[in-house]
Amino acid sequence: MTPPTDPVAGPATDPAAEPPSGVPGGAGMDEIRLARIALTWLAEPGNRAVSLLVARLGPVDALRHLLAGEASDPKLRAAVVSRTAADDPWEIAADAAERTERIGARLVTPEDEDWPPRLRDLSRLALASAARRVDQETAPPLCFWVRGAWPLAEALQRSVAVVGSRAATPYGLHVATEIGFGLAERGWTVVSGGAYGIDAAAHRGALNAGGLTVAVLACGVDRPYPVGHTALFDRIAEDGLLISEWLPGAEPLRPRFLIRNRVIAAATSGTVLVEAAARSGATQTLHRALALKRPAMVVPGPVTSAMSVGAHETLREYPEARLVTGLPHILEEVGRIGADLAPPARGPQRPHDALDDESALVLESVPRRGSLGPDALAARSGLALRTALRKLSMLEQLGLVVRRDNGYALPPARVRPRGQPPGPPSG
Amino acid sequence: MTPPTDPVAGPATDPAAEPPSGVPGGAGMDEIRLARIALTWLAEPGNRAVSLLVARLGPVDALRHLLAGEASDPKLRAAVVSRTAADDPWEIAADAAERTERIGARLVTPEDEDWPPRLRDLSRLALASAARRVDQETAPPLCFWVRGAWPLAEALQRSVAVVGSRAATPYGLHVATEIGFGLAERGWTVVSGGAYGIDAAAHRGALNAGGLTVAVLACGVDRPYPVGHTALFDRIAEDGLLISEWLPGAEPLRPRFLIRNRVIAAATSGTVLVEAAARSGATQTLHRALALKRPAMVVPGPVTSAMSVGAHETLREYPEARLVTGLPHILEEVGRIGADLAPPARGPQRPHDALDDESALVLESVPRRGSLGPDALAARSGLALRTALRKLSMLEQLGLVVRRDNGYALPPARVRPRGQPPGPPSG
Numbered sequence: 119m120t121p122p123t124d125p126v127a128g129p130a131t132d133p134a135a136e137p138p139s140g141v142p143g144g145a146g147m148d149e150i151r152l153a154r155i156a157l158t159w160l161a162e163p164g165n166r167a168v169s170l171l172v173a174r175l176g177p178v179d180a181l182r183h184l185l186a187g188e189a190s191d192p193k194l195r196a197a198v199v200s201r202t203a204a205d206d207p208w209e210i211a212a213d214a215a216e217r218t219e220r221i222g223a224r225l226v227t228p229e230d231e232d233w234p235p236r237l238r239d240l241s242r243l244a245l246a247s248a249a250r251r252v253d254q255e256t257a258p259p260l261c262f263w264v265r266g267a268w269p270l271a272e273a274l275q276r277s278v279a280v281v282g283s284r285a286a287t288p289y290g291l292h293v294a295t296e297i298g299f300g301l302a303e304r305g306w307t308v309v310s311g312g313a314y315g316i317d318a319a320a321h322r323g324a325l326n327a328g329g330l331t332v333a334v335l336a337c338g339v340d341r342p343y344p345v346g347h348t349a350l351f352d353r354i355a356e357d358g359l360l361i362s363e364w365l366p367g368a369e370p371l372r373p374r375f376l377i378r379n380r381v382i383a384a385a386t387s388g389t390v391l392v393e394a395a396a397r398s399g400a401t402q403t404l405h406r407a408l409a410l411k412r413p414a415m416v417v418p419g420p421v422t423s424a425m426s427v428g429a430h431e432t433l434r435e436y437p438e439a440r441l442v443t444g445l446p447h448i449l450e451e452v453g454r455i456g457a458d459l460a461p462p463a464r465g466p467q468r469p470h471d472a473l474d475d476e477s478a479l480v481l482e483s484v485p486r487r488g489s490l491g492p493d494a495l496a497a498r499s500g501l502a503l504r505t506a507l508r509k510l511s512m513l514e515q516l517g518l519v520v521r522r523d524n525g526y527a528l529p530p531a532r533v534r535p536r537g538q539p540p541g542p543p544s545g
Numbered sequence: 546m547t548p549p550t551d552p553v554a555g556p557a558t559d560p561a562a563e564p565p566s567g568v569p570g571g572a573g574m575d576e577i578r579l580a581r582i583a584l585t586w587l588a589e590p591g592n593r594a595v596s597l598l599v600a601r602l603g604p605v606d607a608l609r610h611l612l613a614g615e616a617s618d619p620k621l622r623a624a625v626v627s628r629t630a631a632d633d634p635w636e637i638a639a640d641a642a643e644r645t646e647r648i649g650a651r652l653v654t655p656e657d658e659d660w661p662p663r664l665r666d667l668s669r670l671a672l673a674s675a676a677r678r679v680d681q682e683t684a685p686p687l688c689f690w691v692r693g694a695w696p697l698a699e700a701l702q703r704s705v706a707v708v709g710s711r712a713a714t715p716y717g718l719h720v721a722t723e724i725g726f727g728l729a730e731r732g733w734t735v736v737s738g739g740a741y742g743i744d745a746a747a748h749r750g751a752l753n754a755g756g757l758t759v760a761v762l763a764c765g766v767d768r769p770y771p772v773g774h775t776a777l778f779d780r781i782a783e784d785g786l787l788i789s790e791w792l793p794g795a796e797p798l799r800p801r802f803l804i805r806n807r808v809i810a811a812a813t814s815g816t817v818l819v820e821a822a823a824r825s826g827a828t829q830t831l832h833r834a835l836a837l838k839r840p841a842m843v844v845p846g847p848v849t850s851a852m853s854v855g856a857h858e859t860l861r862e863y864p865e866a867r868l869v870t871g872l873p874h875i876l877e878e879v880g881r882i883g884a885d886l887a888p889p890a891r892g893p894q895r896p897h898d899a900l901d902d903e904s905a906l907v908l909e910s911v912p913r914r915g916s917l918g919p920d921a922l923a924a925r926s927g928l929a930l931r932t933a934l935r936k937l938s939m940l941e942q943l944g945l946v947v948r949r950d951n952g953y954a955l956p957p958a959r960v961r962p963r964g965q966p967p968g969p970p971s972g
Contacts, residue, residue: 289847418845418857420716421870430845430870437864443848443857 153177154261156207163363164255167191217366221340227261234274255377259363265339266359277307279382281400282316282392290393294319300445302329328486335362336378337370379403387452388413394428401428413451415442480509489527580604581688583634590790591682594618644793648767654688661701682804686790692766693786704734706809708827709743709819717820721746727872729756755913762789763805764797806830814879815840821855828855840878842869907936916954
């Protein structure tokens with residue numbers, strides 16, 4: 119299809135190329151979205167010059183401007199020339215759109231209601247690095263590919279990033295799992311990078327709590343890296359979200375991990391660094407959080423461990439970085455009024471805080487997933503069957519447990535990220 | 546002997562008691578010193594009212610004033626009445642003076658050149674706690690009992706306190722030993738409280754490096770506590786110093802440890818907290834250092850360890866407390882210009898920093914205590930005997946090693962706290 123001139127983007131300036139007509143997937147994918155895909159492909163995500171151009175002209179005219187060879191940034195101009203020598207950006211975009219559909223993913227752009235509002239803060243970061251003449255990809259993403267059913271903005275609204283070393287120690291893995299579990303249990307989405315070590319421990323902790331977790335990838339959502347995490351990624355896509363700024367099929371090139379890190383820091387209410395070697399990628403994510411004035415939290419460790427050197431260095435160098443030893447400290451930071459764009463969190467308000475000890479014991483013994491019979495629940499809570507049954511009946515009346523499969527289970531709402539959100543849309 | 550009226554202390558105001566004549570030890574112990582002992586006995590060390598009185602009237606008239614029942618502080622007045630019901634303070638002081646001599650200890654008072662100048666800063670601390678109406682024994686000590694040959698002020702001039710939990714973990718013991726060793730190796734005196742756990746590890750680390758260590762006790766220097774450390778205390782008295790504000794024979798009563806802590810913080814260039822449970826005595830020492838504006842350093846640990854809770858709490862609550870992971874960070878803090886009354890340290894200047902690699906290896910392999918033959922030194926340094934001999938000859942010419950017992954040893958100066966100090970006086 120021939121795209122109409124977008125009235126919002128102003129008059130088209132000498133369009134050098136047009137999107138091909140009748141591209142597959144073009145039906146559900148308007149010109150702006152295709153332009154965002156093409157721009158993402160032309161330069162690495164986070165490119166400041168592209169971002170400024172899009173802010174000025176809109177995605178479609180920004181793309182036309184670039185394709186006409188009018189980029190003022192010489193590096194960007196050279197990249198456009200080299201990338202368009204053999205390929206047509208509009209065709210690449212159309213192919214990517216088709217592939218997106220085929221792999222069961224979806225595209226989310228800043229034009230969508232589902233765009234995470236916090237990401238706009240990256241414009242400030244990009245301006246700051248421009249002012250300091252630092253050549254870094256710190257501009258906001260142009261679009262996201264998303265696998266998973268949850269609305270993106272909602273999933274990220276109350277979220278905490280947990281990042282750290284791939285070569286984590288048992289200590290770090292334990293701490294990251296506990297934090298991931300605890301955050302998810304209290305309705306916070308756990309965001310990380312899907313890597314081995316700390317990332318995986320945080321994701322798994324959240325999944326095991328029946329909570330929501332988001333993996334921000336540095337490659338296509340259809341080829342998540344590392345391959346050893348294929349099963350983990352499938353589980354995350356099923357219960358949470360896999361997201362990426364890169365086109366389907368994009369390779370996990372080394373620099374992309376650092377580019378990706380700004381999204382982890384920007385999309386969340388705060389970032390927790392669990393274990394990191396000196397000057398590692400995870401410390402960079404924390405520095406991004408600091409630059410964005412988000413709560414930047416660091417878990418200390420043994421000074422004898424090389425895997426805590428980056429954590430201790432960060433605590434020494436950045437007085438704004440906050441030492442945290444576990445969930446209470448983290449909740450204190452991200453729950454601070456004004457700490458994020460979400461309504462001020464008043465800390466976890468769990469119904470059973472108001473229960474008597476025995477009822478609370480019974481409620482605690484109901485599994486987060488699946489159900490258990492009264493006998494098992496009595497055994498788990500250490501109460502007599504008769505007492506357990508009385509308490510279960512009371513808990514059922516309060517709506518804190520439901521009967522299922524001849525036993526008791528938690529009501530579905532308990533594992534959702536917020537008070538009364540709608541269930542995830544189907545596909 | 547009847548003491549003459551001290552012209553410095555001004556006119557005697559209705560002396561209620563006089564020191565007994567002909568007391569043993571009185572020969573070497575003048576009236577001021579006896580008065581300081583008596584005052585220390587009358588009220589616990591660090592008593593603010595006593596300290597102010599001594600500052601105003603001098604020790605002798607302060608004592609007379611108190612014995613005349615003229616203390617304005619009602620608690621102090623009551624203490625004086627109860628203590629003097631059965632005992633005469635002058636006699637107690639004379640007995641203590643005799644016992645001091647008998648146990649081979651000595652008394653050091655602010656009138657002596659050997660008084661550590663940093664302790665005067667406690668007057669500020671006492672004024673601050675008076676202003677905040679906090680009832681704490683924070684005033685400077687009235688005198689010290691000292692066992693060991695080193696001059697007290699000199700031993701403490703370049704010193705670092707290393708404090709922590711009695712119930713230390715293997716991790717904490719390892720870190721404290723390393724820090725104690727490293728500090729001593731670089732000519733810093735290691736000060737601690739002689740307790741089990743971190744204190745002992747720090748003392749032992751210093752002793753093993755052939756360095757100087759000072760144990761500040763909360764009981765008489767002739768009955769150091771805990772008794773399980775008798776051998777350690779003997780070694781400290783031999784190579785370093787055992788010091789106390791309490792009279793010989795004084796018991797290690799619980800509150801005395803907290804009173805003692807202010808001396809550890811005040812006498813040193815800085816305090817390092819290695820491991821501490823929540824709200825422990827060791828964290829109190831660090832708080833004293835903070836109040837005195839001395840470098841207050843904290844070694845983090847695993848967040849899973851109860852023995853690091855106090856360390857992490859302190860780092861979270863006091864932004865002035867500095868996270869340190871080892872010796873380089875500690876030297877950076879205590880070596881800061883203006884951080885202490887000692888001339889600004891320019892960091893360790895070790896002669897072999899200017900040596901070639903092989904010579905440095907040989908020098909490093911010379912034991913800190915005793916001597917080794919050329920064969921052993923060649924083996925330790927991993928060099929051929931011929932090379933080792935050549936380097937040893939060169940090192941001898943540079944004065945960096947000396948021949949002893951058919952081998953080579955470090956010259957005595959190398960294990961001394963500073964560049965060219967005099968050797969310790971004999972007894």
